[in-house]
Amino acid sequence: MEIVPGVHKLEVPIPNNPLGHLNSYLIQGDKGCLLIDTGWNTEEAFRSLQDQLRALALGLRDISLAVITHVHPDHYGLTGRIKQVSPVRFAFHLWERAFIESRYIHFDELQQKMGQFFRQHGVPAETAAPLERASLPALDFVTIAWPDEVLYGGEVFTFGEFELEVLWTPGHSPGHVCLYEPSKKLLFSGDHVLPTITPNVSYHLQSGSNPLGDYLHSLNQLKRLPVNLVLPAHEHVFQDVTSRIEEILRHHEERKQQILAIIDAEPKTAYAIATQLSWNVPGKWQRLDALHQRFAVTEVIAHLESLRMDGEVERFPSDGIIQYGPPASS
Ligand SMILES: [Zn+2]
Ligand SMILES: [Zn+2]
Structure with missing residues (x-):
């Protein structure tokens, strides 16, 4: 589905999960494409991703860079599998890189x-x-790949007419990132802001000492950003990011x-x-x-x-x- 010219939403199925699918986004540039998030590692998901690319007359080889918003299995699971068949460069945040060994290997x-x-x-x-x-x-649905480029926030990737800035938005996961396109005012929000679900924010051994504080802080930072369209990793594309952020802030206050x-x-x-x-x-x-x-x-x-x-x-x-x-x- 073409959301705006040059930006396609690909729906990658997540089996036995109420979310149904992950929204992966493909941004077409003049020299290669950018993919945001990959989906779980299942045969069905892998085939679905390839079929949807084929429908756009593209293949995995046309993806020059894939940014992973965070390493939860539904976003990161297919990376290793894609890497086996195509020279895609993967980029994700330093803190997400730090979890690969302890969560998925040892x-x-x-x-x-x-x-x-x-x-x-x-x-x-x-x-x-x-x-x-x-x-x-969830381990069954992850094939690991290490990042070819580690992100810290503030990086800008140019793909055709799109300039995508990496925003570090810790909370749902310590190294979660969003991508922001300032001229078209697009926000690729990952799991940070979803239209109806409040993303899970958990305190655990790897969350840092105040994950909810981090989350509320990074939500407040986004509130002032000029955004026309939010492209989240689950559910549907929506417009009014400020009201949605206000709702989420109210939810946590009530809680x-x-x-x-x-x-x-x-x-x-x-x-x-x-x-x-x-x-x-x-x-x-x-x-x-x-x-x-x-x-x-x-x-x-x-x-x-x-x-x-x-x-x-x-x-x-x-x-x-x-x-x-x-x-x-x-
Ligand atoms: Zn997640
Ligand atoms: Zn997710």
Whole structure:
């Protein structure tokens, strides 16, 4: 689908996932094309990407550069496979590069530490193991490639009449990047800003100390950017980035208030808080699968740590378990 002349949206299927597909964007230049994100590594996704390129009379060899917004499997999974058949140059952020080894090659240590982390945050022993393992199935959908170019933010890539600036937007992932085209006012927003879903922002071993603070900060920075069209990695293209950012900011503020109300009477663990909150998934807490329970707990910690940085909650560690409550002095 041609969104504006020279910019095509390719829909790469994600199997058994409510999101349905990843939006990959192809920008046509005079000497080669730019691809933004690749999709999961499945036969179906790989074939679909090639078919959609073929429909534009192009092939993988016509892609000179692929920018990966972040290394989650739905954005990064196909990179290794593409690299095997074509000399595409890959570019992604320094922090995303740092996760490849621990997440996709030697993942045992990280998995073990995540188990300890969940127990520390109050996850009962019988639930901690499934939560610890919940991200493993995604490994099947990743073929790794290292970046040919490491991004830091601020780089500009010229493709034909498009000048794309790399914006470093940490939060959903520490090295997440968006691409911005100032003359046409296009924002390729990756998972940073989506039209109806609020992207998952989790606190975990690799998230940095205040991922929600990072996320809210990078959202606020985008608010002042002149944007005519947002091209997100999931769902649909949309126009009004400022109102969408305001909505997301309000959502996180409401979430913080709900959490503060839950711990008002006595300190609680992140797990206990997560089981009391309402989640946008049908059914009660017990009916959430391990992966969604994992997202829920790590999202709650992200909110708690952001509140802690603002002095609104305190951590109360005891016997290896962390509880959060109002500051002791108040
Ligand atoms: Zn993501
Ligand atoms: Zn995604």
